[in-house]
Amino acid sequence: MDLSSLNIVVLLASLMVAATPILMAAIGELVVEKAGVLNLGVEGMMITGAVSGFAIAVSTGNPLIGMVAAVIAGAALALIFAILTQGLMANQVASGLSLTLFGLGLSALVGQGFVGVVPPRTPKLDFGPLSDIPVLGQIFFRHDMLVYVSLLMVLAVWYFLTRTRAGRILRAVGENHHSAHALGYRVKRVRVLAILFGGGCAGLGGAYLSLVRVPQWTEGMTAGAGWIALAIVVFASWRPGRALLGAYLFGGIMVLQLNLQAAGFSIPVEYLSMSPYLVTILVLVIMSSNRARITLAAPGSLGQSFHAAG
Template identity: 65%
Template sequence: MDFSSLSPVAMIVLLIGAATPILLAAIGELVVEKSGVLNLGVEGMMIIGAVCGFVVAVNTDSPMLGLLGAAVGGAVVSMVFAFLTQYLLSNQVATGLALTLFGLGMAALMGRSYNGIRPPRMARLEVEGLSDLPVVGKLFFSHDPVIYLSIALVFAVWYFLNRTRAGLVLRACGENHEAAHSLGYNVQLIRFGAIMFGGACAGLGGAYVSLVRVPQWTEGMTAGVGWIALAIVVFAAWKPWRVILGAYMFGGITILQLSLQALGISISGAYLSMTPYIVTIVVLVIMSADRKKASINAPACLGKSFHASH
């Protein structure tokens, strides 16, 4: 078997592209869940982001404004969820699913007249001198800005949650909302903010699909990435750096199986296609086997509605 034409560098570049939408959506959802809210509407917010980003980018001819539009779009649609679950105390699971369905339908409607249009291209961030370096240049210095942003975001989230007072308060809402409330924090408002951040991140992830990975608009084009992002958060045990690991691993296996097939290696594609999902399930099983650890990691108030009775 001739492996010589399989370029690891090219594969890693593809891998990062496949992983970035998952990474963005997952890091946003992580913050939401850390505040004690389970938002299953990630897919819906992503597709809204995908269409908003596309529409804005096409009309302004600027991919950057497109990204901004996607983040705003995702955040706005997440406010519907935030209002329903935080102030009207609706069930978070049902509302999240409804948000996904609403998002898919709404995005289809918004994108009707944008079929078959090509968006402006997102320029890669090239660093003079460094981008031309063999291997290193391609691996580290010739990606589009969103990829750097996504990684910076993970570090920012880690820093916020673990090193700032505001992050501590947000985690407190997720661990024990009664206690946070009795200390005088506005649990609903904090969760509202977290949900909007999650929406903005999901929107960015969606726009990455419609503006960079597949520069086009097609209905339902996120095709389940939001659900994978949700699984990655659990996989990562609510730790930001593990979200990178999970997203890149998932992207990596996807790209590896496509590349091996393109190379003509006859491993049954069916098994290869299953691999990312199987690995995710296996890791989840291994992680949850240690009950104590798993229960420590999951925010104690995850998915519970909070109502201040006094």
């Protein structure tokens, strides 16, 4: 019943695992929003990735092929969103929401034959002696591959957005699509590519849930993770490093409250369980207000349709 029963090393190691799916989805959505597009369909793309990755991994017996399939499936669903919002100029909020509903339904349909199936296991990376280093080894060198992939993704996105020409073009498109257009950048092409990237990331995050974290297919198994990822992007004020922090914070709250309960502490569980969702609602409300968006340094053209005029 004392705090010493909480092993901080174990906590850190398990929060990294718990946060990985939302981190992946968040980093993808961050790029999408940096390009000026608000895709609320993260939950739908995640669960589509979860079911496709699971189905392909089971049919081929190879979890890696499953994960590639999850990326493709997430991107394919995102392509629908891209066609609707970039091609047909549909409202992004409505299209994103319908993408989530569509993804949930589609995944339930696809997943019917895969309920109760045990997927091939994803091997953990073997770091040899590194994993035996006290403390550090346990926190950093005993995870499955995707935990490291998610960290690499954060680094790569940070580098891309701040250090590469293509990344700056993407940000220009997001900040002011008319200016970017006037400079000769192809606003729609950049946005479609960003949307596809976001879909792929969300799909991979979903597959992490169904192939590594749980590993099992259950209808609706993402259980709101996509919405939390959306909130994290805003929480991070569109910065990759902060997205990592945000995801680990959310993952940390969950792991910590469960550990506190398991250790026999009396904590207000109901509030802690609610907290990620309360923050999500709050963030989504803030996003809908223009003034708040400016103060939070949101991309200037976020959520606006681009129509090339002249």
